[in-house]
Amino acid sequence: MGYKAKNVDTDKALECIEWSRKYQDELERLEMAKTQKYYEGVRKGLDIADGIFECSNYEKNEEPTYTDGVLDVIYELGKELDIPTQDLRDKFSSVDEICAELAKRISETKVGEQP
Numbered sequence: 001m002g003y004k005a006k007n008v009d010t011d012k013a014l015e016c017i018e019w020s021r022k023y024q025d026e027l028e029r030l031e032m033a034k035t036q037k038y039y040e041g042v043r044k045g046l047d048i049a050d051g052i053f054e055c056s057n058y059e060k061n062e063e064p065t066y067t068d069g070v071l072d073v074i075y076e077l078g079k080e081l082d083i084p085t086q087d088l089r090d091k092f093s094s095v096d097e098i099c100a101e102l103a104k105r106i107s108e109t110k111v112g113e114q115p
Contacts, residue, residue: 070095074102083109 071089078085083105092098 067095070098074098077102077106081106081109 074085074089077083078088083102085102088098088101092101
């Protein structure tokens with residue numbers, strides 16, 4: 001062992017020093033966790049504020065068009081009649097073409113019979 005002071009309980013002093021190190025480490029950890037939580041809260045607040053403005057911008061979008069309304073009706077009809085319509089809404093370029101194809105699909109489906 002190394003140098004040992006006289007009339008001093010060095011083992012007790014070293015235990016106190018070790019305890020103090022552990023205590024300071026824990027204080028540092030708690031302080032860092034507290035600081036991290038603070039900044040997480042700031043970021044969350046900024047995200048909420050950002051979302052408020054995104055929502056207000058969303059409300060400024062254009063009104064739905066006639067085509068949007070027709071596509072919604074096509075979707076609901078297809079769902080109700082159990083006729084697939086996603087390909088119609090994706091593939092065709094005009095509302096008239098979509099309606100003609102949907103009418104064809106409906107006429108091919110026997111009344112009262114589920115496909």
